[in-house]
Amino acid sequence: MVKQVEKKKRRFLRFLIFVVICMTLFFSSAYISYSYLTKYGIEYATTGKIQIPKEEQIEIVIPEGYGTADIAELLHKEGLVEYPWLFRFLSKLNGYDGKYKAGKHIVSKKLNYEGLMIILTSDPEPEPTVNLRIPEGFTVAELIDYLSERGYVDRERFETLCKTKMGNYKFLENVPDRTYPLEGYLYPDTYKIEEDWKEEEIIDRLLREFDTIFKPEYYERAEELGMTVDQVVTLASIIEMEAKYHSDYKKISSVLHNRLNSEMYPYLQVDVTLQYARIMAGLGRIQILTNKDKEIDSPYNTYKYKGLPPGPICSPRVEAIEAALYPEDTDYFFFFATPDGTVIYNKTLEGHNRDLAAHGMLN
Structure with missing residues:
Protein backbone atom coordinates (compact mmCIF):
# COMPACT_ATOMS: atom_id res chain seq x y z
CA MET A 1 0.00 0.00 0.00
CA SER A 35 8.56 39.79 -29.37
CA TYR A 36 9.35 38.81 -32.95
CA LEU A 37 5.90 39.73 -34.19
CA THR A 38 5.69 43.04 -32.37
CA LYS A 39 9.17 44.27 -31.69
CA TYR A 40 11.07 43.45 -34.88
CA GLY A 41 11.51 46.55 -36.94
CA ILE A 42 12.15 48.90 -34.03
CA GLU A 43 15.80 48.72 -35.06
CA TYR A 44 14.86 51.31 -37.71
CA ALA A 45 13.78 53.78 -35.05
CA THR A 46 15.77 57.00 -34.87
CA THR A 47 14.72 59.91 -32.63
CA GLY A 48 11.36 58.27 -32.15
CA LYS A 49 10.55 57.71 -35.83
CA ILE A 50 11.09 54.56 -37.85
CA GLN A 51 13.52 55.21 -40.69
CA ILE A 52 13.25 52.85 -43.66
CA PRO A 53 16.35 52.45 -45.88
CA LYS A 54 15.59 53.74 -49.37
CA GLU A 55 16.09 50.38 -51.06
CA GLU A 56 13.46 48.81 -48.76
CA GLN A 57 10.81 51.52 -49.01
CA ILE A 58 7.30 50.50 -50.06
CA GLU A 59 4.51 53.06 -50.45
CA ILE A 60 1.11 52.11 -49.04
CA VAL A 61 -1.95 54.34 -49.06
CA ILE A 62 -4.63 53.97 -46.37
CA PRO A 63 -7.92 55.29 -47.81
CA GLU A 64 -10.19 57.54 -45.76
CA GLY A 65 -12.67 55.58 -43.65
CA TYR A 66 -10.60 52.37 -43.43
CA GLY A 67 -10.85 50.56 -40.10
CA THR A 68 -8.39 48.08 -38.58
CA ALA A 69 -9.98 45.10 -40.37
CA ASP A 70 -9.76 46.87 -43.75
CA ILE A 71 -6.14 47.83 -43.10
CA ALA A 72 -5.27 44.27 -42.06
CA GLU A 73 -6.69 42.93 -45.34
CA LEU A 74 -4.85 45.61 -47.31
CA LEU A 75 -1.55 44.74 -45.62
CA HIS A 76 -2.16 41.04 -46.30
CA LYS A 77 -2.94 41.75 -49.96
CA GLU A 78 0.29 43.73 -50.27
CA GLY A 79 2.27 40.90 -48.70
CA LEU A 80 3.17 42.86 -45.58
CA VAL A 81 1.45 40.61 -42.99
CA GLU A 82 0.75 36.89 -43.17
CA TYR A 83 -2.16 36.76 -40.73
CA PRO A 84 -4.75 39.58 -40.90
CA TRP A 85 -6.53 38.20 -37.82
CA LEU A 86 -3.31 38.46 -35.82
CA PHE A 87 -2.82 42.08 -36.92
CA ARG A 88 -6.35 42.87 -35.73
CA PHE A 89 -5.77 41.03 -32.43
CA LEU A 90 -2.45 42.75 -31.72
CA SER A 91 -3.92 46.13 -32.69
CA LYS A 92 -6.50 45.75 -29.94
CA LEU A 93 -4.00 44.25 -27.47
CA ASN A 94 -1.44 47.02 -27.97
CA GLY A 95 -3.89 49.94 -28.14
CA TYR A 96 -3.49 50.75 -31.83
CA ASP A 97 -7.04 49.87 -32.86
CA GLY A 98 -8.89 52.91 -34.20
CA LYS A 99 -5.74 55.04 -34.29
CA TYR A 100 -4.55 54.30 -37.83
CA LYS A 101 -4.27 57.38 -40.07
CA ALA A 102 -5.41 57.66 -43.67
CA GLY A 103 -2.86 58.78 -46.24
CA LYS A 104 0.43 57.66 -47.73
CA HIS A 105 2.89 55.77 -45.50
CA ILE A 106 6.35 54.37 -46.23
CA VAL A 107 6.86 50.83 -44.93
CA SER A 108 9.14 47.84 -45.51
CA LYS A 109 8.56 44.09 -45.86
CA LYS A 110 11.17 43.68 -43.11
CA LEU A 111 8.93 45.48 -40.65
CA ASN A 112 6.73 43.24 -38.57
CA TYR A 113 3.49 43.96 -36.78
CA GLU A 114 4.72 46.46 -34.20
CA GLY A 115 6.77 48.37 -36.76
CA LEU A 116 3.79 48.55 -39.13
CA MET A 117 1.51 49.66 -36.31
CA ILE A 118 3.86 52.45 -35.26
CA ILE A 119 4.15 53.77 -38.82
CA LEU A 120 0.45 53.50 -39.70
CA THR A 121 -0.58 55.37 -36.55
CA SER A 122 1.93 58.14 -37.29
CA ASP A 123 1.20 61.15 -39.51
CA PRO A 124 1.15 60.21 -43.20
CA GLU A 125 3.81 61.41 -45.59
CA PRO A 126 3.19 65.02 -46.75
CA GLU A 127 2.28 65.32 -50.42
CA PRO A 128 4.44 67.72 -52.46
CA THR A 129 2.23 70.68 -53.36
CA VAL A 130 2.39 73.61 -55.74
CA ASN A 131 0.39 76.81 -55.98
CA LEU A 132 -1.71 76.81 -59.13
CA ARG A 133 -3.03 80.23 -60.19
CA ILE A 134 -6.05 80.34 -62.47
CA PRO A 135 -6.14 83.94 -63.76
CA GLU A 136 -9.44 85.78 -63.92
CA GLY A 137 -10.74 86.76 -67.35
CA PHE A 138 -9.27 83.75 -69.17
CA THR A 139 -11.27 81.79 -71.69
CA VAL A 140 -10.95 78.01 -71.67
CA ALA A 141 -8.84 78.23 -74.84
CA GLU A 142 -6.46 80.66 -73.12
CA LEU A 143 -6.41 78.54 -69.96
CA ILE A 144 -5.44 75.47 -71.98
CA ASP A 145 -2.46 77.39 -73.37
CA TYR A 146 -1.54 78.80 -69.97
CA LEU A 147 -1.61 75.48 -68.07
CA SER A 148 -0.03 73.32 -70.77
CA GLU A 149 2.83 75.75 -71.41
CA ARG A 150 3.70 75.64 -67.70
CA GLY A 151 3.57 71.85 -67.58
CA TYR A 152 0.53 71.54 -65.30
CA VAL A 153 -1.55 69.59 -67.81
CA ASP A 154 -1.39 67.61 -71.00
CA ARG A 155 -2.95 69.92 -73.59
CA GLU A 156 -4.93 67.27 -75.47
CA ARG A 157 -6.28 65.58 -72.34
CA PHE A 158 -7.26 68.85 -70.65
CA GLU A 159 -8.98 70.17 -73.78
CA THR A 160 -10.89 66.91 -74.25
CA LEU A 161 -12.22 67.18 -70.70
CA CYS A 162 -13.22 70.83 -71.23
CA LYS A 163 -15.22 69.72 -74.27
CA THR A 164 -17.04 67.06 -72.25
CA LYS A 165 -20.52 67.67 -70.88
CA MET A 166 -20.43 66.77 -67.19
CA GLY A 167 -23.61 66.22 -65.21
CA ASN A 168 -22.14 65.55 -61.77
CA TYR A 169 -22.70 69.16 -60.66
CA LYS A 170 -26.09 70.85 -60.45
CA PHE A 171 -24.87 73.99 -62.22
CA LEU A 172 -23.75 71.94 -65.24
CA GLU A 173 -26.97 69.95 -65.67
CA ASN A 174 -28.51 72.17 -68.36
CA VAL A 175 -25.49 73.63 -70.10
CA PRO A 176 -26.34 73.84 -73.82
CA ASP A 177 -24.19 72.37 -76.58
CA ARG A 178 -21.10 74.44 -77.35
CA THR A 179 -17.40 73.95 -77.98
CA TYR A 180 -16.46 74.14 -74.29
CA PRO A 181 -19.33 73.21 -71.92
CA LEU A 182 -17.06 74.10 -68.97
CA GLU A 183 -16.54 77.67 -70.19
CA GLY A 184 -17.36 79.99 -67.30
CA TYR A 185 -17.13 77.37 -64.55
CA LEU A 186 -13.38 76.84 -64.04
CA TYR A 187 -13.27 79.25 -61.14
CA PRO A 188 -10.34 81.71 -61.09
CA ASP A 189 -8.31 81.59 -57.88
CA THR A 190 -5.00 80.32 -56.51
CA TYR A 191 -5.12 76.66 -55.51
CA LYS A 192 -2.76 74.41 -53.58
CA ILE A 193 -2.58 71.17 -55.53
CA GLU A 194 -0.42 68.06 -55.37
CA GLU A 195 2.32 67.77 -57.97
CA ASP A 196 1.02 64.50 -59.38
CA TRP A 197 -2.60 65.60 -59.86
CA LYS A 198 -4.16 64.45 -63.11
CA GLU A 199 -6.13 66.73 -65.42
CA GLU A 200 -9.39 65.31 -64.04
CA GLU A 201 -8.40 66.22 -60.49
CA ILE A 202 -7.48 69.79 -61.44
CA ILE A 203 -10.76 70.34 -63.28
CA ASP A 204 -12.75 68.80 -60.44
CA ARG A 205 -11.02 71.12 -57.94
CA LEU A 206 -11.97 74.21 -59.98
CA LEU A 207 -15.55 73.01 -60.41
CA ARG A 208 -15.85 72.27 -56.69
CA GLU A 209 -14.77 75.84 -55.98
CA PHE A 210 -17.48 77.17 -58.28
CA ASP A 211 -19.98 74.88 -56.55
CA THR A 212 -18.95 76.42 -53.22
CA ILE A 213 -19.31 80.05 -54.30
CA PHE A 214 -22.58 79.55 -56.23
CA LYS A 215 -24.83 79.49 -53.17
CA PRO A 216 -28.29 77.87 -52.99
CA GLU A 217 -29.94 81.30 -52.93
CA TYR A 218 -28.29 82.11 -56.26
CA TYR A 219 -30.31 79.34 -57.90
CA GLU A 220 -33.49 80.82 -56.40
CA ARG A 221 -32.56 84.33 -57.53
CA ALA A 222 -31.84 83.14 -61.08
CA GLU A 223 -35.29 81.60 -61.18
CA GLU A 224 -36.83 84.88 -59.98
CA LEU A 225 -35.09 86.65 -62.87
CA GLY A 226 -36.32 84.03 -65.34
CA MET A 227 -32.74 83.05 -66.13
CA THR A 228 -30.87 79.77 -66.21
CA VAL A 229 -27.63 79.35 -64.26
CA ASP A 230 -25.76 79.37 -67.55
CA GLN A 231 -27.35 82.69 -68.55
CA VAL A 232 -26.39 84.19 -65.19
CA VAL A 233 -22.79 83.02 -65.61
CA THR A 234 -22.76 84.33 -69.19
CA LEU A 235 -23.95 87.75 -68.03
CA ALA A 236 -21.44 87.70 -65.15
CA SER A 237 -18.62 86.89 -67.55
CA ILE A 238 -19.43 89.99 -69.63
CA ILE A 239 -19.48 92.10 -66.46
CA GLU A 240 -16.14 90.60 -65.40
CA MET A 241 -14.53 91.62 -68.70
CA GLU A 242 -16.17 95.04 -69.03
CA ALA A 243 -15.51 96.41 -65.53
CA LYS A 244 -12.09 97.38 -64.25
CA TYR A 245 -13.35 98.26 -60.76
CA HIS A 246 -15.73 96.32 -58.53
CA SER A 247 -17.70 99.51 -57.88
CA ASP A 248 -18.90 99.36 -61.50
CA TYR A 249 -20.05 95.73 -61.52
CA LYS A 250 -23.65 96.33 -60.47
CA LYS A 251 -24.08 99.47 -62.58
CA ILE A 252 -22.86 97.69 -65.71
CA SER A 253 -25.15 94.81 -64.77
CA SER A 254 -28.07 97.24 -64.67
CA VAL A 255 -27.29 98.45 -68.20
CA LEU A 256 -27.17 94.87 -69.51
CA HIS A 257 -30.38 93.88 -67.70
CA ASN A 258 -32.11 97.00 -69.01
CA ARG A 259 -31.14 96.08 -72.57
CA LEU A 260 -32.18 92.45 -72.16
CA ASN A 261 -35.61 93.67 -71.09
CA SER A 262 -35.86 96.41 -73.73
CA GLU A 263 -37.56 96.42 -77.12
CA MET A 264 -35.78 99.64 -78.12
CA TYR A 265 -32.24 98.37 -77.39
CA PRO A 266 -32.32 94.55 -77.78
CA TYR A 267 -28.62 94.31 -78.69
CA LEU A 268 -26.08 94.28 -75.86
CA GLN A 269 -23.37 95.77 -78.13
CA VAL A 270 -20.42 94.94 -75.90
CA ASP A 271 -16.90 94.70 -77.32
CA VAL A 272 -15.75 91.95 -74.98
CA THR A 273 -17.97 89.41 -76.73
CA LEU A 274 -16.28 90.36 -80.03
CA GLN A 275 -12.93 89.50 -78.47
CA TYR A 276 -14.30 86.07 -77.58
CA ALA A 277 -15.61 85.65 -81.13
CA ARG A 278 -12.11 86.42 -82.40
CA ILE A 279 -10.53 83.88 -80.02
CA MET A 280 -12.97 81.15 -81.06
CA ALA A 281 -12.26 81.95 -84.70
CA GLY A 282 -8.53 81.50 -84.03
CA LEU A 283 -7.79 85.21 -84.48
CA GLY A 284 -6.82 86.00 -80.88
CA ARG A 285 -7.32 89.17 -78.85
CA ILE A 286 -6.40 92.60 -80.17
CA GLN A 287 -5.85 95.86 -78.32
CA ILE A 288 -8.36 97.99 -80.25
CA LEU A 289 -11.41 96.58 -82.02
CA THR A 290 -12.50 98.08 -85.33
CA ASN A 291 -15.83 98.38 -87.14
CA LYS A 292 -14.72 95.44 -89.25
CA ASP A 293 -14.71 93.27 -86.12
CA LYS A 294 -18.35 94.18 -85.60
CA GLU A 295 -19.13 92.33 -88.84
CA ILE A 296 -17.76 88.98 -87.58
CA ASP A 297 -20.45 86.37 -88.19
CA SER A 298 -20.55 84.74 -84.77
CA PRO A 299 -23.36 84.23 -82.24
CA TYR A 300 -20.97 85.94 -79.81
CA ASN A 301 -21.18 89.14 -81.86
CA THR A 302 -23.62 91.09 -79.73
CA TYR A 303 -23.75 93.84 -82.36
CA LYS A 304 -25.38 91.41 -84.82
CA TYR A 305 -27.28 89.05 -82.53
CA LYS A 306 -29.87 90.04 -79.93
CA GLY A 307 -29.73 89.12 -76.27
CA LEU A 308 -27.08 87.12 -74.51
CA PRO A 309 -24.44 85.17 -76.42
CA PRO A 310 -24.74 81.35 -76.27
CA GLY A 311 -22.39 81.00 -73.32
CA PRO A 312 -19.86 82.64 -70.99
CA ILE A 313 -16.82 84.41 -72.43
CA CYS A 314 -14.60 83.77 -69.38
CA SER A 315 -14.84 82.39 -65.84
CA PRO A 316 -16.29 85.20 -63.70
CA ARG A 317 -15.51 85.77 -60.05
CA VAL A 318 -18.15 85.74 -57.34
CA GLU A 319 -18.43 89.55 -57.33
CA ALA A 320 -19.45 89.52 -61.00
CA ILE A 321 -21.92 86.69 -60.39
CA GLU A 322 -23.54 88.62 -57.54
CA ALA A 323 -23.73 91.71 -59.76
CA ALA A 324 -25.44 89.69 -62.50
CA LEU A 325 -28.00 88.46 -59.98
CA TYR A 326 -28.47 91.71 -58.07
CA PRO A 327 -28.01 94.69 -60.44
CA GLU A 328 -28.46 98.28 -59.34
CA ASP A 329 -31.79 99.84 -60.18
CA THR A 330 -30.96 102.43 -62.88
CA ASP A 331 -32.34 103.85 -66.13
CA TYR A 332 -29.00 103.49 -67.94
CA PHE A 333 -28.85 101.92 -71.39
CA PHE A 334 -25.33 103.03 -72.38
CA PHE A 335 -21.86 102.97 -70.90
CA PHE A 336 -18.27 103.20 -72.01
CA ALA A 337 -14.91 103.13 -70.26
CA THR A 338 -12.26 105.82 -70.54
CA PRO A 339 -8.58 104.80 -70.90
CA ASP A 340 -8.07 104.93 -67.12
CA GLY A 341 -10.99 102.54 -66.53
CA THR A 342 -13.55 105.12 -65.42
CA VAL A 343 -17.01 104.12 -66.66
CA ILE A 344 -19.40 106.78 -68.02
CA TYR A 345 -23.12 105.92 -67.98
CA ASN A 346 -26.00 107.41 -69.94
CA LYS A 347 -29.74 106.99 -70.28
CA THR A 348 -29.91 108.20 -73.90
CA LEU A 349 -27.98 107.69 -77.12
CA GLU A 350 -27.58 111.46 -77.47
CA GLY A 351 -25.97 111.75 -74.07
CA HIS A 352 -23.79 108.72 -74.78
CA ASN A 353 -22.50 110.18 -78.08
CA ARG A 354 -21.90 113.55 -76.46
CA ASP A 355 -19.75 111.99 -73.73
CA LEU A 356 -17.88 109.84 -76.25
CA ALA A 357 -17.07 112.97 -78.28
CA ALA A 358 -15.96 114.81 -75.14
CA HIS A 359 -13.45 112.03 -74.48
CA GLY A 360 -12.33 111.84 -78.10
CA MET A 361 -13.76 108.36 -78.48
CA LEU A 362 -16.55 108.88 -80.99
CA ASN A 363 -15.86 106.97 -84.21
Missing part, protein backbone atom coordinates in the same frame (compact mmCIF):
# COMPACT_ATOMS: atom_id res chain seq x y z
CA VAL A 2 2.79 2.39 0.97
CA LYS A 3 4.63 1.49 -2.21
CA GLN A 4 1.58 2.25 -4.31
CA VAL A 5 1.19 5.67 -2.64
CA GLU A 6 4.85 6.51 -3.25
CA LYS A 7 4.54 5.31 -6.82
CA LYS A 8 1.59 7.63 -7.39
CA LYS A 9 3.54 10.52 -5.83
CA ARG A 10 6.47 9.90 -8.16
CA ARG A 11 4.12 9.75 -11.16
CA PHE A 12 2.40 13.00 -10.10
CA LEU A 13 5.79 14.63 -9.53
CA ARG A 14 6.98 13.57 -12.97
CA PHE A 15 3.72 14.82 -14.47
CA LEU A 16 4.05 18.12 -12.61
CA ILE A 17 7.64 18.52 -13.81
CA PHE A 18 6.49 17.71 -17.32
CA VAL A 19 3.69 20.32 -17.10
CA VAL A 20 6.08 22.94 -15.74
CA ILE A 21 8.57 22.21 -18.55
CA CYS A 22 5.77 22.40 -21.15
CA MET A 23 4.43 25.64 -19.73
CA THR A 24 7.94 27.09 -19.61
CA LEU A 25 8.51 26.12 -23.22
CA PHE A 26 5.07 27.43 -24.22
CA PHE A 27 5.43 30.80 -22.55
CA SER A 28 9.02 31.13 -23.72
CA SER A 29 7.94 30.40 -27.28
CA ALA A 30 4.98 32.72 -26.94
CA TYR A 31 7.17 35.48 -25.59
CA ILE A 32 9.77 34.99 -28.31
CA SER A 33 7.04 34.85 -30.97
CA TYR A 34 5.29 37.90 -29.55
